Amino acid sequence: MLQIYNTLSxxxxxFTPLNEGKIGMYVCxxxxxxxCHIGHARVMVAFDVISRFLRWRGWELNYVRNVTDVDDKIIRRAAENGExxxxxxxxxIAAMxxxxxxxxxxxxxHEPKVTGSMPEILEFIQDLLDKEYAYLASNGDVYYRVEKFVGYGKLSGQQIEELRSGARIEVDEVKESPLDFVLWKAAKPGxxxxxxxxxxxxxGWHIECSAMxxxxxxxxxxxHGGGPDLPFPHHENEIAQSEAANGCTYANxxxxxxPVRVNQEKMSKSLNNFFTIRDxxxxxxPEVVRYFLTSAHYRSYIDYSESSLKEARSALERFYQALQGVVLLDEWPEMEFEARFIEAMEDDFNTPKALAVLFDLVxxxxxxxxxxxxxxxxxASELKRLAGLIGLLQxxxxxxxxxxxxxGAITHQEIEALIQARNTARANKDFAGADQIRQQLLEQGVVLKDSREGTQWYREEA
Structure with missing residues (x-):
């Protein structure tokens, strides 16, 4: 029985869907x-794992994730770039x-863009104007009346009274209340x-997701999903807009x-600890990075550090070494590990618990x-199949x-030649010479693993 931690409650x-067997999921x-930075990767991978598992369990999933392609930051950056x-x-978008x-x-x-959803956005704003949840200000902006919506703050725990007392009123304020947020920004020259x-x-930023x-x-x-910084104000404002316009619950x-932290600190450009995905x-x-991102529960913070990525690499090495040299099957009987894996994932998509099952399998x-x-x-076939459900061992x-x-590194050909020389030395009972070759390879990051089938090797940091 699938259980989900609900930020609202x-x-x-x-989990009980609106329509049996079907799920509508929207992610900002x-x-x-x-x-995109490593924080974006966290959200991408988390909801990718969720969507993979839901589909595998037989749900008919409609997964929608939008793209914001018009925004103040976009306009400023384009001007800076001269484009x-x-x-x-x-x-x-291509880089993403x-x-x-x-x-x-x-x-x-579906991956709707703001620029491709303008008719839906205009219709939504008109609905709010018609119901008097929105108003046209003297400067041409359209604002949402926050205090008209009963229940504002229920997702984030914010209280209207506290928000009102902490709000600042600007000299040129055109809003009826400092809490009101913009739905439509009047055009500036150029x-x-x-x-x-x-x-x-x-x-404005918030209206796009309600419309799309x-x-x-x-x-x-x-x-409805998203990153750690979105419950307030973005998702709180989405609830206010959508429930006012539609007259029903926005998301169940x-x-x-x-969040992603870097060596226990908040990731920030000002702290010079900001990493893009391509960095x-x-x-x-890439699979090491994906393993790292799934090694913590999706709701927990995760610490990005060199040691964390080395641990992820070591874990994957253990998995791949177990698979190395084994011929996989197309079909096999149900095994005891699947039920435990499902139990872990149905417990709010607990990937650390699911990975623990895979380690037992290894x-x-x-x-x-x-x-x-x-x-x-x-x-081996079961390991690859279950790991594939979270996008690993591909x-x-x-x-x-x-x-x-x-x-600058030793080549495959050179490694194989040294392994052959070591095998010859061992056959001639020159064990000191064989050990010397093993050590020579180890100093270059190549680890040998002897078995009945012969000698396999891998790089410590491939």
């Missing part, structure tokens, strides 16, 4: 003004998709804009991925390999463990 709840995507906002966002493919993140079913019944402009989720899924979502289950992938195998596999037979093949074991030849 602050507890785990048994990226504002594409720069390359149009459209040219900037096109490049950044490259990063996702590298991390084995499957595309969502900015990209669209025509609306209330004047030229562009949408309604268009792609409906008035009520089964699951709210899920938020945890990280220049240094580490131990059993390594023991079975001492007397190779059908069970060895069954265990490479050939030799390719992962040995890596590609790199400039």
């Amino acid at each position: 602050r507890r785990k709840e048994v 995507g990226v504002t594409v003004y720069d390359y 149009t906002p459209a040219a900037l966002t096109e490049r950044m 998709h490259e990063d996702e493919r590298a991390l084995n993140v499957l595309p969502p079913d 900015e990209v804009s669209w025509s609306a019944p209330w004047g030229e402009g562009r949408p 989720s309604r268009c792609c899924i409906g008035h009520t979502l089964d699951i 289950y709210w899920m938020h991925a945890g 990280v992938l220049n240094e580490y195998n 131990s059993e596999l390594n023991q079975a390999k001492r007397t190779p037979g059908l069970r060895t093949q069954q265990l 490479q050939d074991p030799d390719a992962f463990l040995k890596g590609a030849d790199k400039e």
